[in-house]
Amino acid sequence: MTEQKATNVTWHAHRITREDRQKLNGHRGAVxxxxxxxxxxxxxxxxxxxxxxxxxxxxTYVLDGDNIRMGLNxxxxxxxxxxxxxxxxxxxxxxxxxxxxxxxxxxFISPYKADRDMCRALLPxxxxxxxxxxxxxxxxxxxxxKGLYKKARAGEIKEFTGISAPYEAPENPEIVLxxxxxxxxxxxxxxxxxxxxKGILPA
Amino acid sequence: MTEQKATNVTWHAHRITREDRQKLNGHRGAVxxxxxxxxxxxxxxxxxxxxxxxxxxxxTYVLDGDNIRMGLNxxxxxxxxxxxxxxxxxxxxxxxxxxxxxxxxxxFISPYKADRDMCRALLPxxxxxxxxxxxxxxxxxxxxxKGLYKKARAGEIKEFTGISAPYEAPENPEIVLxxxxxxxxxxxxxxxxxxxxKGILPA
Numbered sequence: 001m002t003e004q005k006a007t008n009v010t011w012h013a014h015r016i017t018r019e020d021r022q023k024l025n026g027h028r029g030a031v032x033x034x035x036x037x038x039x040x041x042x043x044x045x046x047x048x049x050x051x052x053x054x055x056x057x058x059x060t061y062v063l064d065g066d067n068i069r070m071g072l073n074x075x076x077x078x079x080x081x082x083x084x085x086x087x088x089x090x091x092x093x094x095x096x097x098x099x100x101x102x103x104x105x106x107x108f109i110s111p112y113k114a115d116r117d118m119c120r121a122l123l124p125x126x127x128x129x130x131x132x133x134x135x136x137x138x139x140x141x142x143x144x145x146k147g148l149y150k151k152a153r154a155g156e157i158k159e160f161t162g163i164s165a166p167y168e169a170p171e172n173p174e175i176v177l178x179x180x181x182x183x184x185x186x187x188x189x190x191x192x193x194x195x196x197x198k199g200i201l202p203a
Numbered sequence: 204m205t206e207q208k209a210t211n212v213t214w215h216a217h218r219i220t221r222e223d224r225q226k227l228n229g230h231r232g233a234v235x236x237x238x239x240x241x242x243x244x245x246x247x248x249x250x251x252x253x254x255x256x257x258x259x260x261x262x263t264y265v266l267d268g269d270n271i272r273m274g275l276n277x278x279x280x281x282x283x284x285x286x287x288x289x290x291x292x293x294x295x296x297x298x299x300x301x302x303x304x305x306x307x308x309x310x311f312i313s314p315y316k317a318d319r320d321m322c323r324a325l326l327p328x329x330x331x332x333x334x335x336x337x338x339x340x341x342x343x344x345x346x347x348x349k350g351l352y353k354k355a356r357a358g359e360i361k362e363f364t365g366i367s368a369p370y371e372a373p374e375n376p377e378i379v380l381x382x383x384x385x386x387x388x389x390x391x392x393x394x395x396x397x398x399x400x401k402g403i404l405p406a
Contacts (some may be wrong), residue, residue, distance in 0.1 A: 013247065013250060013251060013254070013387070014254055015250050015253075015254075015265075016250070016254055016257045016263065016265075020257060021257075021262075021263075021264075024257065024262065025262070047218050047219070048216060050218075050219050051216070051217055051218075051219055054224075055217045055225065056224060057227065059224075059227065059228070059262070059303075060219065060224075061221070061224075061299070061303045062218075063299075067299065067302070070301070071295045071298065072292060072295040072296065072299075075288075084340075085278075089275060089292075092274045092275040093275065093296055093299065095274065096264070096266075096270065096274070096275075096296065096300075097299075097300075097303070099264075099270070100262075100264045100300070101296050101304065102303065111382065122274075168335075183354060184216070184336065
């Protein structure tokens with residue numbers, strides 16, 4: 001054991017830190033937390049932002065229904081407790097990616113203020129950027145890309161946000177995007193401008 | 204709505220893919236799954252590998268007790284079901300990081316073959332690299348950095364792997380590290396050599 005211990009001491013172990021990873025990536029991490037009604041454009045805008053960031057060499061990732069509900073959270077349903085746990089796990093994973101110096105976007109309805117605030121509290125100040133994708137129920141229902149509003153109106157989906165379950169809009173989101181009146185690219189560029197202004201991205 | 208829809212069409216949306224992220228990072232993603240008894244050196248070796256990779260400009264992350272048990276998995280205990288769920292979630296998060304073109308190391312005892320195989324099955328072929336950190340119970344118990352073996356021998360910890368709970372060693376791990384006889388740096392370099400040989404790292 002003596003030799004083993006000596007070898008341990010000789011090896012100058014340095015645990016790689018978030019600052020080391022930020023230096024490698026050339027930018028800080030952040031969580032872009034998109035919230036809003038089904039059909040408001042969260043996922044489309046998040047992916048547009050992701051594309052603009054990636055083109056600038058920013059290290060990014062998108063967490064959405066495709067990679068979370070089918071994976072990490074596949075053992076969760078839609079009960080109140082499961083909805084809260086769904087958001088909690090997403091917040092914890094987003095925290096890991098931000099710690100890894102990634103600008104990670106999350107695109108989930110996340111209708112409850114308490115759940116979003118729980119995720120904000122996980123992160124260092126300034127690293128959780130809440131983005132309200134504002135669109136009227138009429139706009140969202142007229143888009144209805146997955147036919148979910150139709151099913152909700154027919155009573156086939158219970159507790160559907162905006163129809164039969166509440167949406168608690170953020171009171172002080174970092175960014176509000178007007179998805180009723182502006183296009184995807186314009187909205188995505190508003191997010192980029194915010195990140196530049198806050199020094200999260202190199203200007 | 205007409206204008207909104209037209210804008211949607213004009214914006215050439217491209218969802219950033221794993222290949223895009225690999226190109227940005229200059230390397231593929233992979234999961235280095237370290238497994239072995241408490242005290243065998245998993246976390247120390249994983250962090251040494253992480254340091255060597257980072258110094259070469261590889262994008263890395265380490266998942267271990269510090270950032271998982273206190274965060275994502277803080278609502279899990281040590282029942283058989285919770286142990287399996289613990290490993291499942293770690294596997295799912297590791298998959299996300301590998302998808303993000305990171306070489307992510309996980310350092311958990313992960314004593315059950317079925318749990319590790321479940322994680323392997325989540326990933327594309329060749330992306331899950333199982334690393335057995337081989338050390339005799341005597342070696343691990345003589346190190347006992349956290350005093351856990353002492354507590355297990357005294358009956359203060361129930362179902363302690365290697366003492367009162369089984370460790371199912373991998374049958375065909377990609378890498379076996381001889382932690383009884385070799386030092387941290389030598390073992391870490393064996394992992395690097397494997398990653399170069401497999402083309403996961405630029406040689």
